[in-house]
Amino acid sequence: MKLEKDFDHSTARIYAVDMRGPLAESFILTKTPVFHRAPLPKTYTDFIGHKLFRFLLTIQGLGAFALITLGVLLKKQGVAREVMQPRVRQEITRAGVALLPMFLFVALALGFLVIGQTISALAKVGATNYLGATMVIVIVRELGPLLAAMLVLARVGTANVIELGTARALGEVEALEALGIDPVHYLIVPRVIGLALGIFALTIYLIIGSLASGYLFAFLQDVPLKPGDYFRQIAEALDWLDFALLAVKTIAFGFFIAVVTCYHGLAQPLRLEDVSRVAVRAVTQGVIVCVLVDAFFIVWYLLT
């Protein structure tokens, strides 16, 4: 009875007409108190609005930061080569060469755990003819690039956020600006190049390593498949588009991982105690961005 008494029919009607249309009108007509609960409490709307607004601001910030980085990357190619070339080499080493042992291990594991078992399973049902196409779709197009991106995000992306966040918190970014050095050029551009080339190269190593170790595992299980047949099938399943899109995709992964992690480390003033929280957020967003980029390329594959 209390609900009936407090029920504000005029508000409910406006809400009904404006927001819910005929369905809500029918609630009004029946004069049920159900509609009294229909408008979300203010706290829920605040929460959803806050989350949505923050999401849109992040998209806007990341987009602007990506464009600025791309602009600086293209515009300042020849600026301060003496300083920038060693920095780019250092980042390539960090995001590429230094990760080779870990990628060798992951390639062996991927080969043994996934590819070897797939070969065995296909051999058991006499479907080794599909081996090449399966390997190309699973390893070359999907698993190889995405796994490489995730590993580099975890190893190098996290370090990027922490390094840049600490540099920002300690005032090193202001110090660069005071010296007339563009922080995006000095701090971000080498990381973008390093991550893009690093992920591209590591993906190639990961694919070759996992395909080879996969065959080794199948060979140890006495699968009746000659190495020549195995690699010929894979080579026949590959076409030029796989090579081109593999390059574009891995470079895109590197670019976006660099943008997301550097944006969170650099683009906003931080305190030291904020750095760990921001690192977690950056890695989460990095994973989401990688999955979205991957989804975009799947659509591209399907359309071409």
Add this chain to the structure above:
Amino acid sequence: MIENQTASGEAPLSPVIELAGADIVALRDGALCVLEKVEWTVRAGEFWVVAGQQQTGKSDLLMTAAGLLLPASGACRVFGCDTKNFGEAQLAERLRVGFVFPGGQLFRQLTVAENVALPLRYHKNLSAAEVAAEVAALLEQLELTPLAQSLPADLAAHWRLRAALARALILRPELLVLDHPLGGLGARHREWLRQFLDRLWRGQVWPDGRPMTLVVSADDLRPWADADKRFAVLHEKTFSVVGSWPEVACAQNLAVKELLAEPASAMN
């Protein structure tokens, strides 16, 4: 009152910094106005001491005056160039300003020599040998030669400050802004730095004898007592020019008196 006097007592020179009706905002919070309607002109060859208690906006004012922070409203011109337009095209003007942060803000991964060499390597097309020679000469002036290969984390605060000073001076700026340079220094290093800045101002450091314009911030006026310097104080969001040292010494302004008083710990 000594109007616009230079170190050598010459006629007034062109303005180096001009703040006209500038509202200064905090670096950490762009919505927070720390100083209102600042009117300030620094002329070439002047030595200014901007003093104020903690949290009065000294650092923000200095960063604005150096073109590192934009005022919320009003105008800020450095060497005649509006800082709102400070971009790549105005790099030459920006490099005429050197800025020393309170903690030095050295780059942690680089040694002292690499820190000092960085602006030179980035902006000038010099060979490695030329860069090394310039860096070595400057480190020698600042008595930093034995620490050239040390990382900032291994240095005491006073050496970090000297390294930051060297880094700011390597491009030979015409205007040097130092944020709270004497803070946290021992008596010997305070005296050394004060004397070095005086020599820098009077043009006794560089071989060409060129004097510099200096602006420093402080929370105690007494170490800067000198008839040739000019003083301004910050108090409750207000910037006031006091004048030269004799005017500071006889000022009735409460804010000035506070900045001239012995710290409580020293009196106990």
